[in-house]
Amino acid sequence: MGRIIGHEKALKRLERAVEQARLAHAYLFAGPDGLGKKLVALRFACMLNCPDRTEDEDWSCPVCRRIGEGKHPDVTLDEPERGMIRIERIREMHRFFKYAPIEGAYRVAIIDDAHLMNRQAQNALLKTLEEPPSNRALILVTAKPARLLPTVRSRCQRISFQPLPLEPLAEFLVERLNIPTEKAQSLAALGNGSVGRALEIHGRNYAELKDLMMDLLLQPGKEGIRALLESAIRISSDREAALDAIEIGATIIRDMIFHKMELDESDFIHRDSLDRISLGAQHQGYEELLAVYEELSRASELIESEINVNRNLVVDVMLLKAVRALAGPGMGAVQEARRGTR
Ligand SMILES: [Zn+2]
Missing domain, CATH: 1.20.272 (Zinc Finger, Delta Prime; domain 3)
Structure with missing residues (x-):
């Protein structure tokens, strides 16, 4: 699992929501690609389900690691297949939400690239959003929130992700890729403050x-x-x-x-x-x-x-x-x- 770079504000906001038990049923994690939105979504699933609340940068806690690796029974991660998320996947998610958490406190469903849900899938999703069961959290992750139906968007609490400041990103790239500072700075700028994009360009x-x-x-x-x-x-x-x-x-x-x-x-x-x-x-x-x-x-x-x-x-x-x-x-x-x- 990767390390989360930046996004302190989003993490704090989610942490506070967990501490005060003031959770929304659905979240929309919106912001450019490659910033680590999915990673933050997984970390949020950890906050909701891990008995040990201490920050875990390297995913060393066994519960969190299973969440990160997709092996925890109460957390699912859906991703598009061949460029689309179809209605069948949303029906599966309904079934997943029907049952109470087995091991943790919350059932968490994360849908990555949620804008790739076709219209049928989004309409099916509305059903969950309209009658949200308790102890469930849905997280939609997307770089293109405008492509979601307004009715879907309006039922989610939005967490916005911004590009990272270039300095910390460059520092991370120096460490991760073992490259000179100047090269890392130019990669960070070329990647527009996105870790994923910078790594991609480097590769x-x-x-x-x-x-x-x-x-x-x-x-x-x-x-x-x-x-x-x-x-x-x-x-x-x-x-x-x-x-x-x-x-x-x-x-x-x-x-x-x-x-x-x-x-x-x-x-x-x-x-x-x-x-x-x-x-x-x-x-x-x-x-x-x-x-x-x-x-x-x-x-x-x-x-x-x-x-x-x-x-x-x-x-x-x-x-x-x-x-x-x-x-x-x-x-x-x-x-x-x-x-x-x-
Ligand atoms: Zn943990």
Whole structure:
């Protein structure tokens, strides 16, 4: 089981509710992905069911560990299967709630990615929410609360989760991944304050993608058109990698703009590459940089929103436009190739 990083306020609020025995029947844990909402939900199940109330950071208490591992008879965790939570699972949950707790004090059902309940499932869930039995707690965990029916949302007590402050997140990443502080700081910023996201980016050839984007954007046109198109193939081979590469690119451009604005070093994301960024920014004007930034955002939106988009083509055009804007009109071959892709 993982360690909970941050979320002291949410934990305190839940703890107090348990101590004062003022519990809601249903909770909505809402906030961006990768913050540890599910982990907090499991910890809440521990607060409700573990006789030993002391904080247990490493899940060493046997009762809590069984809750965390899904082996406690009074706690269930539902997750979507093939992108959906179907009505059958909600019916199972009704049955689970029908019986009193066996071992602990509360029966707790956690539904992760609750927005993936289809409409039937949500309507079935309303039944539980309308006639909540006592000593039961339902926790809906979601990054997209707006996709839940208003009638479902309004029956839950909402606990909001915010992105983590970057410093504690970076400290955690240094410890967990054994990486230098500067790299951890840039990962924390790239992950927008989400532990899960930062770990994901790290796991996905982050260093390789970053080198590639640095070369493309800081020394535009140096490698020639063939190398550029080869890079496009590498970047677009996988949807998540493409989105990562574009995000890394956007943060490099952002740092270049910040450099031109003479902002403080602490505002930079790629603090480990300041020399290269300042060198690359010297030859660029604001307008070019903003145009590239927009181009990157547009490409990422396309890839994110459209299922059948030709990723390779989107990345090709994006890189060609970016390099042309940054390398200037002298990049004739690139200009020609760009016309060709239209
Ligand atoms: Zn315990």
